[in-house]
Amino acid sequence: MKSDFLKYQAQTTPHPLAMEISHAKGSYIYDIYNKPHLDFVAGVSACPLGHNHPKVIDAIKKQLDSYLHVMVYGEYIQKPAVELTKLLAKHLPKSLEKTYLTNSGTEAIEGALKLAKRATGRSEIIAANKAYHGNTMGAMSVMGYEERKQAFRPLIPDIKFINFNSFDDIEQITSKTACVILETIQGGAGFIEPKPGYLEHVQHQCKKVGALFILDEIQPGMGRTGKLFGFQNYNCVPDILVTGKGLGGGMPIGAFTASSKLMDLLQDQPKLGHITTFGGHPVIAASGLATLKKITESQIIPKTLEKELLFRKLLVHPLIKEIRGKGLMLAIILPSSEIANALILKCQDRGLILFWLLFETKAARITPPLTISNEEITKGCEMILEVLDEIHS
Incomplete structure (x- = not known):
């Protein structure tokens, strides 16, 4: 073998x-x-x-007996995906109410970056040095580690990098900025927590200049930090929340969540602003729903x-x-x-x-x-x- x-x-x-x-x-x-x-x-x-886990396995087996993939994402009403997104909204601030389900965390990052550009009409994206958000071309563009991406250039233009936890660097967020994307806790860099007030100040600057604040919770999310989502430890709320990994309970998943006002922008001008065939797959959504229920009810x-x-x-x-x-x-x-x-x-x-x-x-x-x-x-x-x-x- x-x-x-x-x-x-x-x-x-x-x-x-x-x-x-x-x-x-x-x-x-x-x-x-x-x-x-x-x-x-x-x-x-x-x-x-x-x-x-027996709850997860039972949910998967039950869904297997009903149906697998039946239609591309967002066209048919499929109970596991609806219930998963509804339960996420229940446990998030009111401004994070609508979720787009994807196949992986890196795909969710791509969707979040696209949404920020669509919403603001701007192109500049600010990310952090030593950040990791995935390995597709957009996610790699906001990776703050040149050694891992130099072989794949050119990548997305108009990306600027700041130092995580540098309050001085926050001033680089301006009216040209579409979004700032940060990990709530930097993973690849060595599990670096934000300093007191740092994420709060980034959020404030984003609101001041009309940029969107994206937090990558692909690792810290799903209860790993003592809260359901890591940002709940740091007195801030992102405009777009990206999740993945643990949300699937061992199955492949990603998601990005924002307000209805923001998420509805992907429906028109152009239509099909973000599409996927297998995102929200019923078996994976059933696994995610069972996982989220167990974590939040225990x-x-x-x-x-x-x-x-x-x-x-x-x-x-x-x-x-x-x-x-x-x-x-x-x-x-x-x-x-x-x-x-x-x-x-x-x-x-x-x-x-x-x-x-x-x-x-x-x-x-x-x-x-x-x-x-x-x-x-x-x-x-x-x-x-x-x-x-x-x-x-």
């Missing part, structure tokens, strides 16, 4: 981890030798309820902050320089990329899944399922400390 994997399936790096999967359940992924691997990554924040979200405290209490070691992030969106910062690599690879050998961040090479990602138990957290942290002891010695 490995040789076929390398021969026939296109890869993203020269050296994929190449663990062959048998099945997954709860906080564990099992390889073909039935070895359990405690999952501290959750599919890169995409499985908030862990693997094969104590999963408040327990996220308790679990963060447990991680911070347990992960004390001379090689751990810092733990960044909030809730269960955490990154261990180590002295070097070599130590981070060794930790991640040695932990996988022992049955613990950690992973890298895109740009911060000295980091190891900890984004487990929100349903992970305290016992599982303790077990995984013990393995991390054992490996760090070996490296340190």
Whole structure:
């Protein structure tokens, strides 16, 4: 299987981890030798309820028996998509009332950028250095990391970059700006939280000059930071909210949400302003609806902050320089990329899944399922400390 994997399936790096999967359940992924691997990554924040959660699986199976894809997005009334978007609106501020469902987070970013241009009639987009919003051409254009995009230029023009958390740079948002797009918490850069008042000031400047404020919640969303959405921690409300990853409960999804006034602009001048064949797919929407219901109707979200405290209490070691992030969106910062690599690879050998961040090479990602138990957290942290002891010695 490995040789076929390398021969026939296109890869993203020269050296994929190449663990062959048998099945997954709860906080564990099992390889073909039935070895359990405690999952501290959750599919890169995409499985908030862990693997094969019964509520999610039941919703998928029920929808499978009714219908799969029947029509391109937005033409037919399909109950799973309607109920998912309605439930999102229930849990968001009134100004975020209408949602467009897509197939992935990066597609939702594309839709959000298009909507901002359509609404303002402007072309300038401001993004942050070391930002990551996806890998399609528009999303890559607002990626603040030249090394990853230089091979694909020319990209979208009129993109400016500011430094995340720089209050001085906010003045670069002017009447020429269509939108500012930021991650609520910078992911690839190393799980960088906004400084107190920063996002609030960006929002204020956008309103002052008539620009739209887009927040990318593809990673921080769905309860990972102790609130359903990360922006709810920082006294701000975006004009356009972008979600994905965890919203699907393990199925591929993306979404962008705004006011009806904004979203209705995609209906006309031109018609079909944003279209997709499979966005809002009934099976995926059913999975997303079951996931969102479980997260919002249980104590999963408040327990996220308790679990963060447990991680911070347990992960004390001379090689751990810092733990960044909030809730269960955490990154261990180590002295070097070599130590981070060794930790991640040695932990996988022992049955613990950690992973890298895109740009911060000295980091190891900890984004487990929100349903992970305290016992599982303790077990995984013990393995991390054992490996760090070996490296340190």
